[in-house]
Amino acid sequence: MVGLLLLRQNRADVVFFATSVRPCSGAGGTLDLQTLILNLQHFWAEQGCVIQQPLDLEVGAGTMHPETFLRVLGPEPYRVAYVQPSRRPADARYGENPFRLGRHLQLQVILKPSPDDVQNLYLRSLEALGIDPAVHDIRFEEDNWESPTLGAWGVGWQVLLDGMEVTQFTYFQQSGGIELAPISAELTYGLERIAMFLGRKDSIYDIEWGGGVRYGKIRLVDERESSTYGFEVADVEMLRRHLGDWESEAQRCLDHDPPLVIPALEATLKTSHLFNLMDARGAVSVTERVGLISRVRRNAIRAAKAYVAQREELGHPLGICLEEME
């Protein structure tokens, strides 16, 4: 029910829950949140990923970042990794639930085309977090993902580490209504839950962020305020108005000759977030929901198609997978 453009609507993405693995004993002790991030980024940089920065817009998941949503389209190879703060207003809990957040951090990796040894690469990335697969139970259990809103679906697993879900692993099959080839592998690490699990913390707010500062000291007030805003204060009429405005703006960008792909997608992402806010506020009636979702989808799909055309026009500046492989 939550996000409209959220590429995944399953639990995996929601840090509703605590999380993950091996208390790194010895020098340095448990890895703190920022070291987790730095280690993962370093690892994926070594695998040839572009280390991108978060999208500077409110989104519900890393999948909505153009570096994923658009880059998986078309024949160009690409590898990218980035952290994406992911907002889900309806999941907020006033900072009172020790396992759930209205805004959590995902580390998102896209490998296009999915390499043959992607599972091994992933397992090695865990080693970068101090998790030695030799002494843990690591499982890949089926968990597929589908977003009718985006005309997108993928096949994959949730990765369980000693019973804890730490990553979503997806082979994208279709996006924006477009059948994909090459196929991208998407890895989404739930950072807070991994940090919680590794540190065996009973609350997200007790995670060590870094520099001796705890997560709660940095985030608790904003979780409380954002919850109050999302559930009680947000001006529904303003949100509804802006949703309409940004929808028109997205359409204008798409109707522009040539279509302005990124501005169109960004405007569409804004409509998605506005929808999520209205929804958290309980302001979306049941009949309205269907209509709003399809309005957002229309623009997302158009943006995807425009992107494909644009890249073709540009002669696929990043190359073409098939040619590279030969």
Add this chain to the structure above:
Amino acid sequence: MTAFLLELRTEEIPANALPGARRQLADSLSRALTEAGFDGITVRVLSTSRRLVVIVHSLPERQADRTERLTGPPIRIAFAEDGSPTKAAEGFAKKAGVAIDQLETESTDKGDYLAATVVHEGRATTEILSETVPAVLAAMRFPKMMRWGLGQHYFVRPVHGLVALFDDAVVPMEIFGVAAGRKTVGHRVHGADSFDVVSIAGFADTMAERGVLIDPEERRRVLDERAVELAAETGCRVHPDDALVAEHVELVEYPGLLRGSIDEEYLELPREVVITTLRYHQKCLILEHEDGSLAPHFLTVIDRRDDPEGLVRQGNEWVIGARLADARFFFEEDCKRKMEELAGELGRLEFHRVLGSVAAKAERVGELAVALSNQLGLDLDSEVVRRAAHLVKTDLLTNMVVEFPELQGIMGGHYLRLEGADDQVWTAARDHYRPSGFEGEIPESELGRLLGVADRLDTLVGLFGVGEIPSGSKDPLGLRRAAQAVVKILADARWELDLNDAIRTAAAGVGAVVETPASEITEVVHDFMADRVRRYLTDMVEVGSDAADAVMAAGWGQLPELVARARALDAVRTSPQMRALSLAFKRVKNITEDAPEPLVDPGLFETDEERELYAASEVFATRLGECVGARRFDDAFASMGELAEVLDRFFIEVLVMCDDQKLRDNRVALLTGIRREFLTLADLSRLQVDGGNA
């Protein structure tokens, strides 16, 4: 005889796809090899989460040679006068692939012809395998398939390795971009280095040494034994869960099992919350004490032999602790608000776009329930019923049910009980989703049963009214199960409620929100329900399908009555008397088709057989009335059976369709009366008797 080994290594295949994949692979490979002429082979398919393994035994080195007899041109044109072969003979020899001097003569009625015996040499088995196996693998279908990498290949998960050995030689083949060889790997943790498979016979043992048990049955055995051991160590037993263990068997390469502990304080949560958290969300087996109460232990399956540093157990315990803490958080949050008060917010939950909110639905269900309650003469206060229709749905708004939808009803029961609701009400909330289809117990209380029936009838007429009708295997909203549950509740509760009236009342209830006319909805739901009722009779009451059809043709609205009638007929349906009666009744039906109201004039009878039948039918009618009133259907069918001989004699001696119109009409009237009496019990012509459908 030689063996063939195939191992296809993949990334983790979904557990629910594996049993089907094994069957599919065994079937299609057996078929393909049989078609290639290999008889008496055995095909065995095994699997783990990361590989499919096929072992074929009793394969010969080659296909058997096959001889074929070809007939050529007549001898007279095959040889010239001087005995030398003509072009015709040469052509035939060439086509048959034999030398001229090996041609034979075949004598037939039409004369002598040239003939040849051609021996098709059997091909090497290896050669057949290299063609057949890739084709069979490529044709495999899974519930959900995918592409990977550059997107050229299509399978359930990416493929990484292929071992194909015929005896000890590699069978050359390629599939999904992978060439066959003899290299494979063992378990990710216990045997990740690649190695050569040298013997088919030793394959299973070699894999076991490397941490992989390729036989699902063996994994099951190991799990079952280990579970008993681990439970016994704590003096507990495993809360049985066959389906969960079966799933674990498919999820691993090695079936490790370990025991963890739960903080006792969490066992204070409602039992179902603990079970749901452990079982559905962590796939853990739960241990229980002798008395069935939950023990503070769980078993979890791990894909490895051991837990060398205790981290796996620690991690699982931590996760389960966190999950339970989360559940407790929800439980405590929910307990802060009264269900009575929360019920007022059901309007914000949508039931269906057209059919409105859950509050609107509860409103309709309340009215329908009151109407049904009045018909049944139940001792329930109408206001309590109306209020309960809302209260039983209120848990849909609680944190716990939003999080764990499968706990709907159960949580409502707990919360209502905790806030002191009436026993009827909280048990109704707990039970009203029961049973699921024909499975399970019906609700304990009358209120629970009543709301269970009313809720589902409203769902059925509402969704049919907006065109959400199940078709084929598609029934996303579970309407078949809903209808089945209605049938089951009425039958088990022995409620004398006319189901057709109830459907009509329910359809009228949604009249204000759907456009489809109530009469139309009633009609389709009636037919839909009739199918469920028939199913109930055949599957649950276990009467023959012909007996089910026969009794239903005489009306099926009153479930307890129908069940009794069906049982009675089923008990006698294969007796000689009933068979005879079934055939006779078929004639009765044919003759009396379109006949007007019967008006029998005994004065017009000419034969004893007519008089005898008339007298017998009068006696039968009286007895039928008594038996039906008392629900003694065994007696009713027994009386009916007594008419068999009389009817037979009648048909032998009396010509119904005689020329005299008056006599004829009188005889038809006599039979029409009998037909009508019979049809209050069953349409016997639907019974299956020897020699086809009578």
